Amino acid sequence: MAVTTIANHEVHVDDEGFMTSYDEWDEEVGAALASQIGIDMTEEHWRVVKFLREDFKDQGETATIRRVSTVGGIPTKELFVLFPKKPAKKMAYVAGLPKPKGCV
C-alpha cells in the first residue's frame, strides 16, 4: 500500500491506484480522481458517487451496478453513459472505494 498525493491530499492507495481509506476521500479528491480517468464530474456523476459512499458506509462493501440501479434508483443505461465501458470499477475508483466484489 502506498501513499500518494491527490489534489493536495495525502491518501493511501492500493497497487492499482484505488483508495483504501474511506475517510481520506472528499469531493475535491473525487473530482481529481475523475479527471485522472478523463471524467468531468456533473451533478449526475455526483449523485452516483454519493450513493456509493453512503451505501458503503451502511453495507461495508461497494454497490454493484445492479444495486446502484435498484436501490440507488439510477438506471443502468445512465451508468454506462456517465462512466463509459467499465462503470462498476470507474465509479468505485472516483468514490474512493474498492472495486465491487459482487458478481451481479
Add this chain to the structure above:
Amino acid sequence: MTTTETAPAVVPDFGDDAEERKICFICSKGNLDMAYPALIMANGALTEGAEVDIFFTFWGMDMINKGTWDKLQFSMLGNTAMHMPGSSKHIPQGLGGLPGMTGYATKMLKKQIADLDVPEVPEFLQMLHDMGARLWACKMSVDMMGLTKDDMYEGVEDIINVNEFIELSSGAQVIFV
C-alpha cells in the same frame, strides 16, 4: 506543499484504449440452473466493457419466449451434486422423481438466487439489453417450435440462421452453455 515521501499517483488502467473485446454466448438450455451461467457471465463481460451477443437456440428459446421465460424450472433428477441444505450429504436421486419435487426444488433455487439480489430471467435479460447486449433467436429453433418474433421478448434483435451467427461472432470468444 507536497511531501517528498509520497509516491506518484498510480492511475488504474481501465483499458479504454485497449482493443474492444467481443464475447458471444450460446444459450441452449431451458432449465433454470442452466439459464443463469450465460446471463451472469454476460453481465460481467458488459461491465468490463466487452461487446456482447447472446444467441438462443433449442431449449434456450424458453429464456426469451414470453410464454415460458418466467416459468423455467429446476429438476433434481440427473443432478448428482444435490445435497441436503447446509450439508455434504447427497439427496437420493429417486426423490427427484416424486410428484411436486421439481416445483419445490425450483422454489428453493429461486429463493437462493433472489437472496443474492440476482434478478429473475426476464428482468435479467432486460438489464443485459439495457447494458447493450444484443440478443438473437435461432431460426431453426423458431421454425421447429412454431414461434414468431411476437412470442419473444421485445429486446430480441432478430431471428437469424446459423450462418449469420457464425458471421457475427467472427473474431469473438464464443461460450456455449
